[in-house]
Amino acid sequence: MAVLTRAIVVDTVPVGGRLPPLKADPSPVDHPAVDRRQLLRWNDSVLLRAWRGTVFAGFTFFVLHLAIGLGGPGLDPLVDQWLADALEVLAGVCCLARAVSTRAERPAWGVLGAGLLLYATGDICFDFVYGGNPPVPSVADGFYLGFYPACYAAVLLLVRSRISSFTRSVLLDGLAAALAAGALCGAVVLELVLQHTSGSTPTVLVDLAYPAADVLLLGLVVFVFAVTGWRPGKAWAYAGTAFALFAVADGLFLSLSAGGGYAEGTPLDALWPAAMLLLAVAAWQPVGREHSIELEGRFLPATPVVCGFVGLAVLLSSRVSPHNVLADVLAALAIVTVFIRTGLTFRESKGFLEIARGQSLTDPLTGLGNRRALMTALDRELLTGEAPVLLAIFDLNGFKRYNDTFGHPSGDALLVRLAGKLEAALQPAGQAFRLGGDEFCILLPLPEEGTAQLLERAIESLTAEGDGFRVSTEFGAVVLHEEAEDAGSAMRLADERLYAQKARRHQGEESYEVLMQALSEREPGLREHMRGVAELSAALGTRLGIAGHALRQLQLAAELHDVGKLAIPDAVLQKPGELDEQEWAFIRRHTLIGQRILAGVPAMREVGTIVRATHERWDGTGYADGLAQTAIPLEARIIAVCDAYSAMTSDRPYRRAVGPAEALAELRRCAGSQFDPEVVKVACAILEEAPEPRPASTGSLAVGA
Numbered sequence: 001m002a003v004l005t006r007a008i009v010v011d012t013v014p015v016g017g018r019l020p021p022l023k024a025d026p027s028p029v030d031h032p033a034v035d036r037r038q039l040l041r042w043n044d045s046v047l048l049r050a051w052r053g054t055v056f057a058g059f060t061f062f063v064l065h066l067a068i069g070l071g072g073p074g075l076d077p078l079v080d081q082w083l084a085d086a087l088e089v090l091a092g093v094c095c096l097a098r099a100v101s102t103r104a105e106r107p108a109w110g111v112l113g114a115g116l117l118l119y120a121t122g123d124i125c126f127d128f129v130y131g132g133n134p135p136v137p138s139v140a141d142g143f144y145l146g147f148y149p150a151c152y153a154a155v156l157l158l159v160r161s162r163i164s165s166f167t168r169s170v171l172l173d174g175l176a177a178a179l180a181a182g183a184l185c186g187a188v189v190l191e192l193v194l195q196h197t198s199g200s201t202p203t204v205l206v207d208l209a210y211p212a213a214d215v216l217l218l219g220l221v222v223f224v225f226a227v228t229g230w231r232p233g234k235a236w237a238y239a240g241t242a243f244a245l246f247a248v249a250d251g252l253f254l255s256l257s258a259g260g261g262y263a264e265g266t267p268l269d270a271l272w273p274a275a276m277l278l279l280a281v282a283a284w285q286p287v288g289r290e291h292s293i294e295l296e297g298r299f300l301p302a303t304p305v306v307c308g309f310v311g312l313a314v315l316l317s318s319r320v321s322p323h324n325v326l327a328d329v330l331a332a333l334a335i336v337t338v339f340i341r342t343g344l345t346f347r348e349s350k351g352f353l354e355i356a357r358g359q360s361l362t363d364p365l366t367g368l369g370n371r372r373a374l375m376t377a378l379d380r381e382l383l384t385g386e387a388p389v390l391l392a393i394f395d396l397n398g399f400k401r402y403n404d405t406f407g408h409p410s411g412d413a414l415l416v417r418l419a420g421k422l423e424a425a426l427q428p429a430g431q432a433f434r435l436g437g438d439e440f441c442i443l444l445p446l447p448e449e450g451t452a453q454l455l456e457r458a459i460e461s462l463t464a465e466g467d468g469f470r471v472s473t474e475f476g477a478v479v480l481h482e483e484a485e486d487a488g489s490a491m492r493l494a495d496e497r498l499y500a501q502k503a504r505r506h507q508g509e510e511s512y513e514v515l516m517q518a519l520s521e522r523e524p525g526l527r528e529h530m531r532g533v534a535e536l537s538a539a540l541g542t543r544l545g546i547a548g549h550a551l552r553q554l555q556l557a558a559e560l561h562d563v564g565k566l567a568i569p570d571a572v573l574q575k576p577g578e579l580d581e582q583e584w585a586f587i588r589r590h591t592l593i594g595q596r597i598l599a600g601v602p603a604m605r606e607v608g609t610i611v612r613a614t615h616e617r618w619d620g621t622g623y624a625d626g627l628a629q630t631a632i633p634l635e636a637r638i639i640a641v642c643d644a645y646s647a648m649t650s651d652r653p654y655r656r657a658v659g660p661a662e663a664l665a666e667l668r669r670c671a672g673s674q675f676d677p678e679v680v681k682v683a684c685a686i687l688e689e690a691p692e693p694r695p696a697s698t699g700s701l702a703v704g705a
Contacts, residue, residue: 092116115150186327366419564594
């Protein structure tokens with residue numbers, strides 16, 4: 001055995017493991033190419049197989065001798081005492097060898113090996129010290145009973161090593177199973193011992209200690225089986241069978257001894273060595289995937305039901321045939337544990353349902369409500385609500401290009417950021433949803449003070465721009481209870497309006513490019529002038545509180561405010577001298593012409609309205625409609641100031657450019673007559689801060705951007 005231990009310490013292999021066959025000499029001892037590690041593995045495998053074969057042969061002979069008298073009566077002392085005790089000692093040494101061979105689970109198998117040697121020592125005392133007839137209690141009983149604490153400790157150490165964690169449900173399942181098994185064993189085994197036990201108090205206590213210890217040990221084993229979902233693995237299966245054999249053997253022995261029916265040399269004597277050898281076999285089972293058992297989902301729902309029925313059966317049987325109090329107490333505790341487990345199950349199920357419902361209604365990327373949540377909210381609103389509600393569907397422009405340029409992870413991060421901005425923009429009245437891809441949706445109650453501002457904030461929140469990209473949005477809206485009476489029709493109508501707006505935007509972008517190209521061809525410097533007016537107008541509009549869609553319309557109107565000059569003859573535009581009345585009539589018509597050109601594109605109609613008013617005067621003497629003061633759109637008043645400044649600081653065919661200071665002085669002089677005084681004041685402040693102001697980021701001036 002020293003050789004076996006030495007071989008195992010170096011490197012362990014599973015029982016029955018094989019060394020790869022050598023090419024030349026089948027004996028590794030004489031092979032010069034085999035290193036020491038391979039040699040010890042080969043010795044390990046050979047010695048283990050030899051030990052297993054020897055023990056199997058010895059145990060088989062032992063059983064056959066007890067059962068059919070193989071070898072004759074002359075071998076009774078050798079077999080009943082020497083061979084039985086040798087098998088038990090070998091079982092204990094095997095467990096200790098397992099503990100020495102590897103660090104994994106060393107304390108558990110070391111303690112169990114020591115416990116088996118204690119039990120074997122008790123049998124040696126029984127056979128050779130007391131000659132098979134010890135008093136009760138005796139020293140042998142001390143060794144026997146010392147085996148059980150070692151088993152408890154070994155089981156707990158294995159549980160700690162092989163089972164990483166317990167959920168409350170799994171723990172209660174195991175506890176209920178252990179209590180039910182204890183109640184059943186107490187009602188059968190312990191009751192049988194009680195009925196046949198008599199004598200002095202020490203005798204009775206010692207006799208009862210065995211079945212009580214067996215019941216507790218079986219309870220621990222059943223607990224392990226339960227918490228592993230009744231799939232414990234080979235090691236636990238062998239160990240559980242061994243402990244069950246101990247309980248059966250002890251119960252039969254005590255009952256037969258109390259009645260005077262026990263005789264040494266019967267098949268009953270084979271149960272103890274068999275149990276101990278099974279524990280040795282369990283020790284050498286490879287751990288593998290069983291080393292860290294995942295418990296979630298492993299326990300069976302039937303476990304608490306079966307345990308409850310077992311506890312109830314034990315309690316009912318006591319009404320027919322009264323038995324010991326311990327069995328009744330364990331049965332009652334098992335039923336209580338099952339009730340606690342049932343309550344916990346209901347609470348967990350409710351929590352799981354709430355989590356599942358939340359997940360089914362939540363977009364996993366952004367955390368907003370998903371399409372299902374939107375349809376649920378629409379159905380609820382249409383069924384129970386009476387006030388009108390605005391439903392708006394948003395689709396991002398430029399997101400696909402952003403995704404293709406920066407990658408999908410960056411695209412996901414952008415969607416999360418936009419979703420957070422959208423949700424914050426709708427507080428406290430609105431709800432935000434993500435329909436999938438780059439589509440979002442909102443619900444806003446109507447009438448609600450500030451609804452228009454919330455909608456504008458929602459549009460602005462779905463806008464992002466930076467180096468090399470700009471993401472904006474289009475939307476389609478519908479009013480529930482007024483334009484749609486069911487969720488399906490509301491979604492269809494909003495979707496149709498969304499894509500109609502996207503079509504208009506696409507048409508507007510094409511028209512914008514055509515017009516800008518035409519202006520560049522007509523007068524190359526005009527496009528630069530209009531872009532400068534647009535940038536200054538954007539900065540001024542931002543300072544005056546214009547944002548979102550209105551700011552984008554202002555930029556477009558500023559850039560296209562002179563588009564009507566396409567219809568003015570070059571002779572008039574390039575005339576170096578003063579214009580006559582007929583020529584001025586041409587000039588005054590260019591805002592109307594510009595509006596008509598832009599009105600031909602649906603997406604540009606709002607821009608055309610602004611362009612029409614860009615030459616109105618604060619005192620009402622401008623053209624084309626003679627509007628005065630605040631009747632003039634704010635965007636047009638801004639463009640008028642910015643256009644005048646740009647014109648004064650640029651060379652024209654009929655005059656030279658003036659300096660910025662002179663231009664600002666002229667703006668102040670005309671404030672209150674030609675220009676809005678407040679707009680002039682803010683414009684002068686901006687221009688004095690930076691003679692050529694440019695907004696931090698005005699983005700593309702494409703229509704709808």
